Amino acid sequence: MMELVIDYFYKAVEQGNEWAQYHLGVMYLDGTGNEHNAYKGAEYxxxxxxxxxxxxxxxxxxxxxERKLEQFI
Structure with missing residues (x-):
C-alpha cells in the first residue's frame, strides 16, 4: 500500500504539486515507506x-x- 502512496507522490511532484514535494520530503526525512535519506528529504x-x-x-x-536541514544541502 505504501508503495502506491510513494508512486503517487512522485507522479504528483513531476507535475509540479507543491504539497507532494513537502510530503515526499517528510517521508524521506522520517524514513516512512522508503529509505531514510536526509539529503533527498531536504531537497524536497x-x-x-x-x-x-x-x-x-x-x-x-x-x-x-526545526530539523536544521541546511546542513544537507
Missing amino acids: IRKATSNKNEALSNKAKKIWK
Missing part, C-alpha cells in the same frame, strides 16, 4: 519552501528550521 522540503502557497511555504520553512 527546500523546493516546497519557495512556492506561492503561503500556508505550505510556512509549514516547509518551519520543518526546515
Whole structure:
C-alpha cells in the first residue's frame, strides 16, 4: 500500500504539486515507506519552501528550521 502512496507522490511532484514535494520530503526525512535519506528529504522540503502557497511555504520553512536541514544541502 505504501508503495502506491510513494508512486503517487512522485507522479504528483513531476507535475509540479507543491504539497507532494513537502510530503515526499517528510517521508524521506522520517524514513516512512522508503529509505531514510536526509539529503533527498531536504531537497524536497527546500523546493516546497519557495512556492506561492503561503500556508505550505510556512509549514516547509518551519520543518526546515526545526530539523536544521541546511546542513544537507
